[in-house]
Amino acid sequence: MATIIDNSRNAKIAETGQPRVVIVGGGFAGLELVKALRGTELQVILIDKQNFHTFQPLLYQVGTAAVEADSIIYPFRKIFDEQQNFYFRLAEVQSVDTVNQMVETSIGLLRYDYLVIATGATTNFYGDEVIQKNAISIKNIQDALALRNTILSNFEKALQIDDDEQLNSLMDYVIVGGGPTGVELAGALSELRKHVFPRDYKELDFIKMDIHLIQSGDLLLKGMSAEASQKAREYLESFGVKILFNRKVKAYDGYTVTLDNGDTLITRTLIWAAGVTGAPIAGLRKESLLRGNRLQTDEYNRITGYQNIFAIGDIAAIVTPDHPEGHPMLAQPAMQQGKLLGENLKRLIKNQPLHPFHYHDKGAMATIGRNQAVADLKIFKKEIKTQGFVAWFIWAFIHLISIIGFRNRLFVLVNWIGSYFTYDKGIRLILGKPKENIPVEAVTEKAVG
Known part of the structure; x- marks a missing residue:
């Protein structure tokens, strides 16, 4: 109808x-x-x-302060400014x-x-409106900026907290979903924890910063090869990421994460990359x-x-x-x-016969950290599996040439080069509002009461 x-x-x-x-x-x-x-x-x-195209594979890098937001977006009107039969409406x-x-x-x-x-x-929050309200997803540029603002704001608040539980709730992160987005986010956060945050927030003890990655199945990077999955696991575990396999999030109220086996985790930042x-x-x-x-x-x-x-x-x-x-x-x-x-x-x-779609699978990639990535490539019908620096270089090259606009490619390249040699993420700016769940004061009063 x-x-x-x-x-x-x-x-x-x-x-x-x-x-x-x-x-x-x-x-x-x-x-x-x-x-x-x-x-x-x-x-x-x-x-x-939106009046721009977003290069979604690098949203997580905006969220973790590796690249600036305007480096991965490009206006539609600029992309097609010479296409005479093109019209755009916001x-x-x-x-x-x-x-x-x-x-x-x-x-x-x-x-x-x-x-x-x-x-x-x-x-996909699978119909859970409470989790949807309290979690951070990462599907668009606004999500990525909200994540960056939240991460940085958490540590600014943590400097004013004495209570251990409240401190951990601000410093700990839970990522739901062991696909490429979840794996890449966990790796990026672990690099920030090791190389960047200890210099920015000298008063905080980053041994207390836990990064949990929750995966509903028993493998990371489902859809990629067993070698890629295992290597990604080894990389993340070497970074100190705590991976919980065969677990699902049953509830999240903005402070307590409840798993399907009854276990709980405390965090103010749950990043939803589960589907x-x-x-x-x-x-x-x-x-x-x-x-x-x-x-x-x-x-x-x-x-x-x-x-x-x-x-x-x-x-x-x-x-x-x-x-x-x-x-x-x-x-x-x-x-x-x-x-x-x-x-x-x-x-x-032209009343000509149509051609059917046949998918040409070129493979998949995921980066976990500096010089550490996994790649399953299909070139001329041959499968090539590689990990480590070679995979990381291929990942970086393909993503760089895929970004729209010479200026954007240049800015991303400069940020990556600077980060590679200095272990620094230079875009640690709080612009806009972070994700607000339960205010620190409210939880503190609740605990005291």
Whole structure:
């Protein structure tokens, strides 16, 4: 059943007489699609609630003060300033009317000939609103800045605390999820603990700073090789990270973490990296939604039940025998789908047959610390597994060349070089508000009472 939409207002984007493609979301998938449609006889409209693209793989480095926020974001209008058929609007999509082919946004209605959902994924708290309220996720630049502000503010507050439990609650960190984000965050925090924080906060004893990594299964970096998983574990344990396998967080009230076996941990900062869920749009058929809120598509990324509505990237699930729940929610499948859909839309307007999507897995990587990373690469159908300095160098090189904009690449490179030789993280600035859970005073009064 179609959503009823108020047609009394329209977004001010003039018709050009060309078929109109409306793309919702400017992540890796949406970006590649816009690029692929350059110079075509299509009017390309990108809608996003931010006016910039975020290089998400380095969000954790913003959160741990390794790089500045503006080094991993880039304005859409700057990226496509020479693409004549490109239009951008800063807006939030609220629903879609699939019968009248209209998208309702916060700035009005947009007609489409072809609609592409590239909304990506959001943090999955598995329905626990209390954890969602108190934990810090790391899916966008605002999350990363909130994490940085929280980490630094915690130590500023710790300087004024005498009570041991209160002190530990500010200095200890709990990370939930043993995937790449969780592993990389744990490694970055452990390097800060060893090389940076003792110089900044000389009055504090950082032997008391505990970093817990909670993983629901018995392996880190699920999806990577056994060698990568084991090596990541060895690196983290050598850094003093306490890994709790086969454990789940049952509750978190902003102060006490309760695990499924009844154990508790005390922390004011719980970082949630335990999973993601799709971010669908209201108005689409509920039958098209699969587990994890992903939209089921055919091999051409066309959403089941529609002829002119597509989904690409994390939100899309092309179900195949090799990928029964869709392809991995990673940058590479998203970019490949965006590029292919661009080619297929060109074929579509010329009444040419479409090409099916085939995922070319190039491997996966994760960095744990200086000179310590793991990489499972697939080059010319050969699998290459490497760890240590070589993996770390490959990780750094690939991420550096993938960042958009020469200025951003240069700034990140300068920060990395400085950090490599000095063991320093130079962007320890509190800009904005930290994540506030239970005030220190309230917990202290509660303990005294």
